[in-house]
Amino acid sequence: MADYDLIVIGSGPGGYVAAIRASQLGMKTAIVERESLGGICLNWGCIPTKALLRSAEVLHYANNAKDFGLKIDKADFDLEAVVKRSRGVAKQLSSGVSHLMKKNKIDVIMGEASLKKGKPAPTVSVKEKDGKSKEYKAKNVILATGARARAIPQAGLEPDGDLIWTYREAMVPKETPKKLLVIGSGAIGIEFASFYNELGSDVTVVEAVDRILPVEDEEISGLARKQFEKQGIKFHTGAQVKSLKKSNGKVTADISSGDKTEKLEVDRVILAIGIVGNVEGLGLEELGVKVEKTHVLVDGFGRTGVDGLYAIGDLTGAPWLAHKASHEGVMCVEGIAGAEDAHAFDAWNVPGCTYSHPQIASVGLTEAKAKEAGHKIKVGKFPFIGNGKAIALGAAEGLVKTVFDAETGELLGAHMIGAEVTELIQGYVIAREGELTEETLMHTVFPHPTLSEMMHESVLASQGRVLHM
Structure with a gap:
């Protein structure tokens, strides 16, 4: 007999929303989380970055107060306080997810999950913090393990937590870098470029294609570049960072564009060159789950092709957006429950937002x-x-x-x-x-x-x- 009707692995916006919807539909539900409730979005992504950007926006208006007929002496910022506010916002929302789990009678299991063959769905084995493992049975299992920042080790384009950052390090800086290189001009790269530029960093952005924000309409991309350049951000488009070399607390980047190569020395680098799905260590190969380019292949209802096993969110590929994951989670659960209005998820109408200035x-x-x-x-x-x-x-x-x-x-x-x-x-x-x-x-x-x-x-x-x- 199964312990649960549904076990969700991962508590990000896809996972916790799927769990709530399952509970609403009368399923006995558990959620497994290895780090913090709310996942990357609430703790290290969507929410805390918006808190940082809000601080930068307020600073911008304070520095331009005269445009509104106001007098403010030279505005400045306290980086430690800016970061502290951001982390406080993240903590508040993570606590909110914990409350929602209790409210909806969803069991929270802290630990790292893996899967083993089982019926009617794979068995979930959870390794807890004390190193001990416990197995759980469910009628259905949803993978919502998300994704992480992409790295290219052979070129030195891998984070070290010190000089070369991912979004995590970029959100908790101990000091503002004087010179900053951002590799990638998608939403994440542009948001961090905008934030650090407002705080006084000399920011350079490198993008491999011929324009910034490549998924956006070309006219909008062009207007964005003009406004960012007016603010002081520099761009290299149609260019690639061939290598990063660290020395004496600095990083030297080899930036290649066509036949031209130039060197740029900076204090810090932010990698924003895409993401890879968290597929490792789950036992997917043994189960026969199809994985392509680190993402699990699913249909519109999140079905993986393995009985009782589903996947949603960033793990299943683009668009890598929290609201897409949440909606996908609801569609997946309603399909499992056989709800009357259940229908396949289609990404045709998912909006994208970049919270820069x-x-x-x-x-x-x-x-x-x-x-x-x-x-x-x-x-x-x-x-x-x-x-x-x-x-x-x-x-x-x-x-x-x-x-x-x-x-x-x-x-x-x-x-x-x-x-x-x-x-x-x-x-x-x-x-x-x-x-x-x-x-x-x-x-x-x-x-x-x-x-x-x-x-x-x-x-x-x-x-x-x-x-x-």
Whole structure:
């Protein structure tokens, strides 16, 4: 007889949400965690980085107080206090997950899990902190073990916790590096570049492809680069760091671009060159689980092909986003439970957000991808400079861009750069989920004065009906 209806391995946003939904559906549920409840996102990712970026944002406004008619003597920061606040926010939310586990009567098992062949699902063996192992039986098991920062040891591109950092070390610095190299210009790299630049570091970013933020719409990427460069961040695109060499507390990077190679000496390096799934030590090979490029292959319900075994979140591949993992977890559990409205997960409408200064947010197809897919398109754009609320906020640089199918009126994609766009993007996500057309959006009343009015104007612009430009 099984100990549980469901055991979830990993308590990040995918794992703990899956466990809660399972409990709601009447399943006897346990969750296994080897480190801290909440996983990487709550403890070392999404949440604490946003706390750091908020401190940087407040510092930015303090240093530019005169633009708002205010007088503030030279603003400065206490790095130890900034980090302490960030860690406090993470601790508060991790404690919140613990409360949710108790509230939903979910057993928390602390230790490192591995799997053995078993019926009706693999047996879960948990090695606890005292070194002893205990086995648990369940009708179903969900893997939600997440991922970690990618390293390239042969080129010296591997973290050492001292001079070469991953996101973990970058979030708890003891001092601000005078010169910083960020390798990779995805959301993680750009957020750290933005944070340290605001704190006074001389920041250089290297990106292998020909533009920064490569998953974003090309026009948005270009605008982002201009704004970041205006703030003092330097970029090498279409370039690679061939090697890192450490000496006398410094790191020298060999940066190659075409036939040109240059050396750059910095105090610290942040690796943001992607992630790899946490698949090791779980016993997946023995079970016959298919793993491709460190990610477990699953269908829309998280099924691995092994009876009773499922996988969700970063472990299963892109997009590597917390909200994707949470939603995937719910879909997986509802499929296990045979819920009436259970349906396969599809990443077609997952929004992406970058919490830099300025913010970037998007959902759906870029203009280029829409054309590649064979759509005849209409594109609408509206700049922040045409919006009263943006001007009043002192945040008049930015753009809202919408891409529609010219024949059906379907909203194919939306792309934004500017103040608070990470909050605005959900409006377009709902529009796409509800299959709203440009006509419905044009007939929708948006409140004034708000930044959201630009969303309306961008739709109007796609039809040649823009009002305020």
